[in-house]
Amino acid sequence: MLKQRRQFAEQVATSLFEAEDAIDAALAKCAALAGVMPLRRKEAGLSALVGQDAVEWTSRSIAALAEARRAICEAHKQLDEAKTQIGLGAVTMNDAGATKPPSGALIRPNLRQVDAA
Template identity: 55%
Template sequence: MLKQRKEAAQQVADRLFAAEQAIDEALARAAELNAAMPAARSRANLAAQVGQDALEAAAESFAALVRARHQIVEAHRRLDAAKTQIGLRTVAIGGGMEKPPMGRAAHLSIVDGAAA
């Protein structure tokens, strides 16, 4: 039974990590689009009003992806708790990356370190 639980948990973990990667990739592409649009408008010497509605829509899609990333991180946290509930607390499942502590302080310390 433990073997079946490990296999099931690994299958879910593999899909979770794939979803996390896909969201991060989509965020990166959306960020590139959001950066390119005003730069292109400026290079083309167009009025600020040109494409404003498109820029707003692109920015909203970026914000939606940020919210999706938050939700997939929350799902990850809850799946980690579920792993313990099914008796797999000591089993390492995943990509081998160290997880930083959750919370605002951890986030800000990462940003602070990157700015240095």
């Protein structure tokens, strides 16, 4: 029974990671779109009024995706709790090939420790 629960948990984890990746990709694409529209408008010598509605709607889509990202992160936390509830608390569910930082850890690869003076 434990083996079956682990298998089901791995399937859920895989779907969760795919959903997280999809939201991140969509957020990045919308942000790129929001950045390129004003630049190209200016390069084309067009008035700032041209495409303003499109810029606003794209900005709204970014806000909606940010909210979706928050929701999927909350779902992730709840699934982590459920994992413990079904007896798999000691099992780590990682995205294939990904290394998971400790919960709450910030990744700052360019920082280094300095000795006290």
